[in-house]
Amino acid sequence: MSAAALKPKRVLVIGGGPTGLVALRNLIERGQFEHVELVERRDDIGGVWYLDNPAHSTDSESPRWPSPAYPGLVGNVLPEFLSFSQYPFPEPPSAPNQPFPTLTETHDYLHSFAEPYVKSGVIRLSTDVVRVEELVDGRWKASLRDWSTSGKGKEVEETWDAVVVAVGWYDNPVWPQTHGLEELKSKGLAKHAKWWRGPRGHEGKRVLVVGNANSSNDMAAQLAPLADTPVYQSIRREAFHSFVSLSDERISMVAPVAKYILKSTTDGDKFDVTLTDGKELKDFDTVWIGTGYKPHPNFIHVLDPSDKIKSKHVSLTAESTSHTRVPWLHRFILYAYNPSLAFIGAPMVYTPFTIADLVSTWLSLAWRGEIAYPDTAEGRLVFEKERIDFIDKWRAEMDNPSSLMVFSVLGPDEEEYGRALKAEIVDARPELKNILTEWSEERTKLRETTYPLKYKALVWTRDQQSKH
Structure with missing residues (x-):
C-alpha cells in the first residue's frame, strides 16, 4: 500500500440522490479539488426520494425516469441514521409515536442540504449521462444529453479527470425466473x-x-x-x-x-x-x-483490461456478471484498473446515507493522496476476490441461503466496513473523528432498536387511521 498520486483536478459526480449529494459536498469541502460538478437526469434532486414533478407534462419530449417511491411512503430508518455529518436530520413532527421520516420529509431534508450547491451552479439538473468512456490517458469522456427547456435533448461531450458514479439500483428490477x-x-x-x-x-x-x-x-x-x-x-x-x-x-x-x-x-x-x-x-x-433490484450501470464503458494495446471498450457490467455486482472494485469504491473511476452506493446497506458520507470522505482523501490504497490493479482486486470467496463459503454452509446473502449486500459486515474506513480517515484527518458517525458495537445495537420502534410506529399509525 502506498499513498496514491492520482489527485484529479476536475471531478464529475453522476446522480443527484442522497449518495451523489453528500459525495459532492465532501469532494468540494474535504477534497477541495479544482472543479467538481454533479449531473442529475431528472428535473430535481433527491433520487428515489423525489417522487415526481406533477407539473411535468406527459407529452414532453424529455424522457421520464419515475422514482419507485409512492405516495404515503414512510421510511424504515431513524433520523440519526439519515443525517449527513454536520447536517442533522430534523425530528419528524409525529415523533415519538411515528419517528420515521416520510417521503416528503426526506426529500425536504435533501433539498435543504443541496440548496447551496444548486445556487452555486455545481448541480446540473435535466442532464442525462448517456455514456462514460475510459480514455487511453486515464481520463473519462462523458456523453450527456441536456433535457432542460433550452437544451431539448442536445448531446454534448465533456472530458473529466475522475468520475464518481452515484446512481441507484432502481433502473434494474429483478424478476423471478418463474414459468409463465x-x-x-x-x-x-x-x-x-x-x-x-x-x-x-x-x-x-x-x-x-x-x-x-x-x-x-x-x-x-x-x-x-x-x-x-x-x-x-x-x-x-x-x-x-x-x-x-x-x-x-x-x-x-x-x-x-x-x-x-x-x-x-x-x-x-x-x-x-x-x-x-x-x-x-x-x-x-x-x-x-x-x-x-440489481446494480447494473451499463452506461460505463472501460478499456478492456485483457487488451494490452488498449484499443477496445467493454461495458463495465453485463447481465451475465456473476455474483450480481459492479465488478473489479476495491472496497466497493475504486475501479481496480483505473482508480479515477469510483462508486458511491455500490453495496446495499442498512444506513445508506451515513455509509455514503463515510465512503465519499474516504474517496476525497484517497484521491488527494492522504489515504493509501494498493498501487497496482492486482492489489486492488484482492478485496473482490476475498469477498467472493467469503460469500461462496457462507452460502455453502446454508441449506436455504437468502437472496440477500450476496456480494453486493453488506448486511452484518457493515459495522466492520465502516469502522475500517473511518479509522483510515481519522488517521489522515484527526479533526474528522467527532464529525463523522461512529462505527461500533454500541452503534449497531442502537440501530437494531429501529425494528421494534418501527413495529410500534406501524401499530400507532394503524390505530390513528382507525379513528377516522
Whole structure:
C-alpha cells in the first residue's frame, strides 16, 4: 500500500440522490479539488426520494425516469441514521409515536442540504449521462444529453479527470425466473414494485404479491383494505427481522410460485398459479413482484483490461456478471484498473446515507493522496476476490441461503466496513473523528432498536387511521 498520486483536478459526480449529494459536498469541502460538478437526469434532486414533478407534462419530449417511491411512503430508518455529518436530520413532527421520516420529509431534508450547491451552479439538473468512456490517458469522456427547456435533448461531450458514479439500483428490477411469468408481463398482469403507486384501481380485484421485504409488505398491507381478500403473499422464507410488518388476517402467506397459467375469461385475461407445495390458486387479476433490484450501470464503458494495446471498450457490467455486482472494485469504491473511476452506493446497506458520507470522505482523501490504497490493479482486486470467496463459503454452509446473502449486500459486515474506513480517515484527518458517525458495537445495537420502534410506529399509525 502506498499513498496514491492520482489527485484529479476536475471531478464529475453522476446522480443527484442522497449518495451523489453528500459525495459532492465532501469532494468540494474535504477534497477541495479544482472543479467538481454533479449531473442529475431528472428535473430535481433527491433520487428515489423525489417522487415526481406533477407539473411535468406527459407529452414532453424529455424522457421520464419515475422514482419507485409512492405516495404515503414512510421510511424504515431513524433520523440519526439519515443525517449527513454536520447536517442533522430534523425530528419528524409525529415523533415519538411515528419517528420515521416520510417521503416528503426526506426529500425536504435533501433539498435543504443541496440548496447551496444548486445556487452555486455545481448541480446540473435535466442532464442525462448517456455514456462514460475510459480514455487511453486515464481520463473519462462523458456523453450527456441536456433535457432542460433550452437544451431539448442536445448531446454534448465533456472530458473529466475522475468520475464518481452515484446512481441507484432502481433502473434494474429483478424478476423471478418463474414459468409463465413472461406471458403475464406481456399482458400487463404482472408488474414490478418499481411501478407501484398505491392500491387505487385494485378495488375488488384478486391480487398476489411476491416477496416479503419492505416493498412487498407495504403493497400487501395497502391492498388488504381494498382488494378481494385474502390478498395472497408468496414467500420463500420468513422475513429478516429488519423487514417489519403487522400481521393482518386479510393477508394469506403462501409458498413460492412454481407456475403461472394465463387464461381468458368472460371478464378478460386472468391467471391461476401453482405453488411449490402443490396448492393451486385461481382467478387472479394481478401479481405484484417485490423481488428487488440489481446494480447494473451499463452506461460505463472501460478499456478492456485483457487488451494490452488498449484499443477496445467493454461495458463495465453485463447481465451475465456473476455474483450480481459492479465488478473489479476495491472496497466497493475504486475501479481496480483505473482508480479515477469510483462508486458511491455500490453495496446495499442498512444506513445508506451515513455509509455514503463515510465512503465519499474516504474517496476525497484517497484521491488527494492522504489515504493509501494498493498501487497496482492486482492489489486492488484482492478485496473482490476475498469477498467472493467469503460469500461462496457462507452460502455453502446454508441449506436455504437468502437472496440477500450476496456480494453486493453488506448486511452484518457493515459495522466492520465502516469502522475500517473511518479509522483510515481519522488517521489522515484527526479533526474528522467527532464529525463523522461512529462505527461500533454500541452503534449497531442502537440501530437494531429501529425494528421494534418501527413495529410500534406501524401499530400507532394503524390505530390513528382507525379513528377516522
